[in-house]
Amino acid sequence: MSDPKIKQYTHPAGGWGALKYVALHLLKEKIPGKGARTLLAQNQPDGFDCPGCAWPDRDHASTFEFCENGVKAVAAEATAKRVTRTLFEQNTVSALMQQSDYELEEHGRLTEPMAYHAATDKYQPISWQDAFTLMADHLNALDDPNQASFYTSGRTSNEAAFLYQLFVREYGTNNFPDCSNMCHEPTSVGLPETVGVGKGTVTLDDFDLADTLLIFGQNPATNHPRMMGELRECAKRGATIVSINPLRERGLEKFASPQHPSDMLSHGTTISSMFIRPTLCGDLALVKGVIKRVLELDDQAQQNNTERVVDVQFIAEHTAYFEEFATDIRAESWDDIVTESGVARDDIERLTQVYVRGKNVIATWGMGLTQHKHGVATIQMVSNLMLLRGNIGRPGAGLCPVRGHSNVQGDRTVGIDEKPTAAFLERIERVFGFKPPKEHGLDVVGTIEAMLDGRVKVLIGLGGNFAMATPDTPRTWDALRSCALTVHITTKLNRSHLIHGKDALILPTLGRTEIDLQAGGPQGVTVEDSMSMVHVSYGINKPVSADCLSEVDIVARLAHATLNNSRTPWLAYVEDYARIRDAIEQVYDAFKDYNLRIAKPGGFHLGVASRNRVWKTASGRAQFKVLAIPKDTPIHQARRKYGPRLMTLMTTRSHDQYNTTIYGMDDRYRGVYGQRRVVFANRLDIEMLGFADGDWVDLIGVWDDGIERRADRFLLVEYDIPRGCISSYYPETNPLVPLNSYADKARTPTSKSIPVLLQRSAEIGV
Ligand SMILES: Nc1nc2c(c(=O)[nH]1)N[C@H]1C(S)=C(S)[C@@H](COP(=O)(O)OP(=O)(O)OC[C@H]3O[C@@H](n4cnc5c(=O)[nH]c(N)nc54)[C@H](O)[C@@H]3O)O[C@H]1N2
Numbered sequence: 001m002s003d004p005k006i007k008q009y010t011h012p013a014g015g016w017g018a019l020k021y022v023a024l025h026l027l028k029e030k031i032p033g034k035g036a037r038t039l040l041a042q043n044q045p046d047g048f049d050c051p052g053c054a055w056p057d058r059d060h061a062s063t064f065e066f067c068e069n070g071v072k073a074v075a076a077e078a079t080a081k082r083v084t085r086t087l088f089e090q091n092t093v094s095a096l097m098q099q100s101d102y103e104l105e106e107h108g109r110l111t112e113p114m115a116y117h118a119a120t121d122k123y124q125p126i127s128w129q130d131a132f133t134l135m136a137d138h139l140n141a142l143d144d145p146n147q148a149s150f151y152t153s154g155r156t157s158n159e160a161a162f163l164y165q166l167f168v169r170e171y172g173t174n175n176f177p178d179c180s181n182m183c184h185e186p187t188s189v190g191l192p193e194t195v196g197v198g199k200g201t202v203t204l205d206d207f208d209l210a211d212t213l214l215i216f217g218q219n220p221a222t223n224h225p226r227m228m229g230e231l232r233e234c235a236k237r238g239a240t241i242v243s244i245n246p247l248r249e250r251g252l253e254k255f256a257s258p259q260h261p262s263d264m265l266s267h268g269t270t271i272s273s274m275f276i277r278p279t280l281c282g283d284l285a286l287v288k289g290v291i292k293r294v295l296e297l298d299d300q301a302q303q304n305n306t307e308r309v310v311d312v313q314f315i316a317e318h319t320a321y322f323e324e325f326a327t328d329i330r331a332e333s334w335d336d337i338v339t340e341s342g343v344a345r346d347d348i349e350r351l352t353q354v355y356v357r358g359k360n361v362i363a364t365w366g367m368g369l370t371q372h373k374h375g376v377a378t379i380q381m382v383s384n385l386m387l388l389r390g391n392i393g394r395p396g397a398g399l400c401p402v403r404g405h406s407n408v409q410g411d412r413t414v415g416i417d418e419k420p421t422a423a424f425l426e427r428i429e430r431v432f433g434f435k436p437p438k439e440h441g442l443d444v445v446g447t448i449e450a451m452l453d454g455r456v457k458v459l460i461g462l463g464g465n466f467a468m469a470t471p472d473t474p475r476t477w478d479a480l481r482s483c484a485l486t487v488h489i490t491t492k493l494n495r496s497h498l499i500h501g502k503d504a505l506i507l508p509t510l511g512r513t514e515i516d517l518q519a520g521g522p523q524g525v526t527v528e529d530s531m532s533m534v535h536v537s538y539g540i541n542k543p544v545s546a547d548c549l550s551e552v553d554i555v556a557r558l559a560h561a562t563l564n565n566s567r568t569p570w571l572a573y574v575e576d577y578a579r580i581r582d583a584i585e586q587v588y589d590a591f592k593d594y595n596l597r598i599a600k601p602g603g604f605h606l607g608v609a610s611r612n613r614v615w616k617t618a619s620g621r622a623q624f625k626v627l628a629i630p631k632d633t634p635i636h637q638a639r640r641k642y643g644p645r646l647m648t649l650m651t652t653r654s655h656d657q658y659n660t661t662i663y664g665m666d667d668r669y670r671g672v673y674g675q676r677r678v679v680f681a682n683r684l685d686i687e688m689l690g691f692a693d694g695d696w697v698d699l700i701g702v703w704d705d706g707i708e709r710r711a712d713r714f715l716l717v718e719y720d721i722p723r724g725c726i727s728s729y730y731p732e733t734n735p736l737v738p739l740n741s742y743a744d745k746a747r748t749p750t751s752k753s754i755p756v757l758l759q760r761s762a763e764i765g766v
């Protein structure tokens with residue numbers, strides 16, 4: 001590797017490297033002293049829920065679980081750095097635009113509400129009351145409530161999210177774009193059709209019993225480091241862990257738990273014993289291949305009168321459409337399976353053997369399965385595989401989608417949903433006495449399209465960074481700039497504040513680590529983790545400023561200012577969040593005794609029907625689904641046109657970022673230091689294209705709408721990645737994702753399969 005900033009990481013993931021980075025981050029955020037106290041309260045019964053990922057905790061009560069990236073998330077929020085009005089006095093918005101995303105967030109926590117003034121091109125302080133009046137005036141001036149759209153990012157608590165959807169529905173629209181649209185939507189759309197619920201079926205206890213784990217398209221050492229503790233235990237117990245990923249992620253090879261001295265003094269624990277390396281978006285074909293082999297082995301077993309390989313009894317008692325499904329599988333061609341998956345027959349055989357030997361199998365997945373045109377079908381194919389051997393709805397086995405944001409699952413559960421069911425809307429009407437709109441609303445892609453053609457004029461964001469997280473960056477920026485009003489309720493400065501409408505507000509809010517003091521005393525909020533456990537979270541740090549309001553407070557006061565004749569007791573809700581939980585309980589039966597049940601350490605499980613083999617599908621059974629291997633996607637079409645020069649780009653997270661928040665410039669498990677504009681490619685592809693490792697290249701989007709899409713100047717790095725596939729980081733590469741390139745049925749942008757060409761960058765500076 002020619003660049004000194006690229007060097008292979010030979011240590012286990014976690015380990016001393018993680019401890020060193022933790023110390024550096026606490027120092028960078030200037031919180032060495034109080035940092036320790038803050039960190040010890042993380043995920044404790046009387047502490048706060050980690051604002052990092054959605055991986056659950058053992059009992060949410062016992063030991064302090066060390067997690068480098070959890071520390072970074074907490075440190076980023078608990079930072080001693082502050083954005084004050086001086087920053088905005090000294091800098092126009094155009095001047096701030098010159099700063100990088102890293103620099104913007106580095107200014108620290110937002111401390112007072114600010115409003116944009118076009119005359120000076122600056123943000124200036126505004127009182128909360130004036131801010132609410134400005135928003136209410138805009139909202140009430142629209143011809144139709146559907147001209148406003150209300151974004152949610154997944155850190156928002158159940159309480160704030162529930163009030164937000166209630167306000168927006170009483171105002172009159174179902175326009176609820178949320179980060180989930182860009183994330184696990186294919187899971188939420190795919191699983192209800194096959195197993196009846198769009199959530200995972202396992203809890204942490206099942207990991208204790210599993211003997212086989214299939215990890216699809218996930219990089220847990222970076223994105224869900226607490227999951228590594230579970231994987232370590234499973235590996236130590238002798239469970240077989242297979243990583244199914246085009247990349248051989250370091251964290252899935254070796255992991256050293258900082259909690260276990262033996263790991264720290266040795267070379268760590270081996271995690272995955274098998275790496276299956278499909279081509280990008282090849283998983284559907286791969287899983288179909290495994291299923292085909294399982295059926296072949298089952299046929300042989302029948303002929304030989306040995307034990308059946310499929311779970312005959314489960315299939316008979318619990319499933320529907322097995323015959324059609326099996327017929328389709330038998331007819332599938334091996335050539336197509338191998339070509340489209342990029343996995344050799346031998347490897348398919350190895351994976352099949354592991355799967356059929358497993359008595360209790362858990363399949364987990366992340367963005368590697370969801371962010372593709374066939375994300376929904378791929379997840380349904382995984383569900384097919386698991387149903388074959390009855391691996392759903394019994395201890396030690398099941399489906400485990402691993403969510404991203406710490407409350408993204410809860411937000412959807414309590415009503416952040418642009419496609420609400422009729423039953424839910426009736427319940428809202430019954431409990432709150434207003435008629436919510438029935439027409440389905442806009443998602444993320446729909447909102448950007450509607451802004452572009454003038455149908456949406458107001459965007460309000462409860463958390464997140466809409467301008468950077470979304471696809472097709474230049475068009476999305478045009479869309480945001482065409483708005484009459486953009487508002488962001490956030491903790492840190494980000495680019496969405498700078499890509500603004502005619503009027504714009506920055507509304508600073510408390511983070512989960514801070515004490516939320518209201519008339520009724522300090523308030524806790526609740527969140528639901530990836531395994532449907534709901535628990536309460538109390539902040540322990542002093543609020544970042546006296547002029548910061550909680551999300552609940554902001555939403556309630558916005559509602560109070562906007563809705564003239566509302567009978568909803570908005571302001572009373574703020575006094576005591578237990579009242580909001582009572583209201584949630586009235587709408588959702590699953591939240592029965594909500595306040596009582598969160599008083600228990602660890603909280604409660606929401607109940608997932610498929611976990612108990614109750615199938616809430618059209619047939620009342622778990623459903624096998626016939627799914628064809630896609631052979632004419634935009635990638636295929638582009639490859640037919642450009643031949644082997646056409647590359648499929650995936651955009652992933654580095655180890656030093658939280659989505660659009662850049663913590664630092666290293667991705668050490670992948671050997672990258674001090675930079676983010678890198679693109680990994682296979683050595684043979686680099687040669688074939690006439691480049692060399694260390695060259696600078698531009699990425700040119702290939703799409704059929706005549707719009708030029710490009711992202712310039714990336715360092716080309718030789719990497720162990722399948723041919724025809726390249727990898728780079730998000731959000732720098734979002735300009736390459738076409739707005740109308742999304743998952744069928746789920747409309748999740750195809751951030752892991754973007755057709756591009758590489759071009760040598762122009763020489764600069766000479
Ligand atoms: N520290 C930290 N933690 C986070 C986040 C963060 O940014 N930083 N983000 C949070 C959020 S919102 C989310 S959604 C999660 C994301 O967590 P992940 O899903 O782990 O996120 P990605 O970095 O997008 O990585 C996806 C993985 O999928 C693989 N992959 C890509 N394409 C394919 C494919 O076609 N097939 C297969 N089999 N694999 C593929 C990539 O090589 C990579 O290992 O993490 C959450 N936690």
Ligand SMILES: Nc1nc2c(c(=O)[nH]1)N[C@H]1C(S)=C(S)[C@@H](COP(=O)(O)OP(=O)(O)OC[C@H]3O[C@@H](n4cnc5c(=O)[nH]c(N)nc54)[C@H](O)[C@@H]3O)O[C@H]1N2
Pocket residue numbers: 051105153154155156179180182183184367371404405462463464465466469470489490491492493494509510511512551651652653658659660661730731733734737751
């Ligand atoms: N190309 C590409 N694009 C992607 C992805 C990808 O893999 N590739 N991943 C997608 C995925 S999985 C997701 S989830 C989205 C993420 O999209 P978002 O959720 O919109 O983005 P974040 O970067 O998580 O948002 C960061 C901002 O949230 C604010 N914030 C932080 N904590 C809080 C809080 O407690 N309350 C409030 N109100 N605000 C807070 C801060 O101001 C911070 O700047 O991006 C998606 N975009």
Ligand SMILES: [Mo]
Pocket residue numbers: 179182183184403404405
């Ligand atoms: Mo996500």
